[in-house]
Amino acid sequence: MHVGGLRRSSKHVAGAAALLAALAAAPRSSAQTREELDQARALFQEAVALSAANNCAAALAKFQAVARVRRTPQVLFNIAECEERLGKLVSALGNYRLAAAAAEGDPKAKDVTANVGARIESLEQRTPKLAIRRGEGALTATILLDGFELGAQEMSADIPVDPGTHVITARVGDREAARETVTVAERDTKTVEVAIDEPPPAGTPPPADAPPPAAPVEAPAPAARPSKVPGFVVLGAGIASGAVGGVFLVLRGGTLRELDTLCGGDTRCPPSAKPTADRGRLYTGVAEAAIGLGVVGVATGIVLLATSGGGPSDAPKAAARDARGEGAAPRRSAGGSGPRADLLLQAPGADVAGLSVTGRF
Incomplete structure (x- = not known):
């Protein structure tokens, strides 16, 4: 464990050195002053130290602050690595892909190019997936996953999700008509069918094979009372x-x-x-x-x-x-x-x- 920790620390130090070199060599623009670049270098050093201490949540916040100044392949790679360690596999997979695209053809990002492919392949296998389909009564309902509305393309494919518990709801107008909670682990693939078990709205014609409604039986009208x-x-x-x-x-x-x-x-x-x-x-x-x-x-x-x-x-x-x-x-x-x-x-x-x-x- 100690040897592995030293190896990980050495990798972070090497990555930090590469990033500092990239930040130093980065051309200035009107949006990036020397003061901003100096602050980004300091934040990056603090983030590397926090990541080495296994405080990934604090390190992630500082890496994201650096990315707002300069989005280099190394910064994106470190953000993805922190998210992966925090269990945010979907976001980590996206940032690894962004880092790979940014490092392509960049001689200063060879370390990112050398490692990012294996990370992407590993996360694609580990990330659980949900297949959400419309069931009976939900053909026109609005389907939401963890509070976010799903589009037609997402409803027709498997959706990558983070391991843990997720809430699927169906809404008809402003009313919640169905709710289901599902828990997935790494590498899981689950299918959830959303069904709404409710009576049809007023005015809906009965099924073709439904018997006709019985005619109401009218009570005989009482005989008129003679006048006094x-x-x-x-x-x-x-x-x-x-x-x-x-x-x-x-x-x-x-x-x-x-x-x-x-x-x-x-x-x-x-x-x-x-x-x-x-x-x-x-x-x-x-x-x-x-x-x-x-x-x-x-x-x-x-x-x-x-x-x-x-x-x-x-x-x-x-x-x-x-x-x-x-x-x-x-x-x-x-x-x-x-x-x-x-x-x-x-x-x-x-x-x-x-x-x-x-x-x-």
Whole structure:
């Protein structure tokens, strides 16, 4: 281990000497002043020392600072070597190739030309590769590898990646639709198929072999409820007719008393009482007719109100009640249970012109 470390240090020292010579011989330009070149030489010496101490991360930063001043084949080679030791195989492979291209035909970069070919060949074999393909549902999705979108050419070839863990995502619009994490080691080659398991968007036609959707079963519409207005109208008319009948009953009673006075309580009445008797007969007929209509109207109105507005399920019940005689109010005779008086045009024992009043209690 100690001998190998000495050999590696000697290589770095030789490389540093070659680079310093290249920097010293480099022609000046307006972008590179003597001060900048002196700073680049100092940074390079510090980077070589850090690399020899196996502090590749710090050495890489200084080599990259030198490259911003002067990108010589030696600087590119040292950057690639640091990246290789840090496990950044993809970037190291790219910088080795840049160093080889820069050293071609340069007599001052013979050391780079002598070593870079073997480094490139070794890294090409060690660098793992990922083959990312579109699967079901991902034909139009945006595919990203470690946060970077992949183009069509990358999706059709094997992608060199650094050893370690990588994240593959698929996006539909601004939404992440799929995510997969894959770990690769050196020399691995893996294929990842990105699939999106989601329902089709709205408006997508069903498959050709899909059965037609079942027609919705519509519930039968409920029967329209009859209005309560006719019931109220008939009931009101019945009450009004009964009231009219009551008025004529009162008038009839007055007529009966007037006839009693004219006839003197006898069954025979003078001819002068005939208009009063006629009026009494009119009042009696009107009262009986009005009260009869009133009773019928009230009963009918109650039935109509009972069978309306209660919903379809209540109609059969109301009909059953009507059939049993429970839906209507009991009827009373037109004359009621009170006293009743009758006017007779001819009573027994009276003459043709006489009137007779009969009463019942």
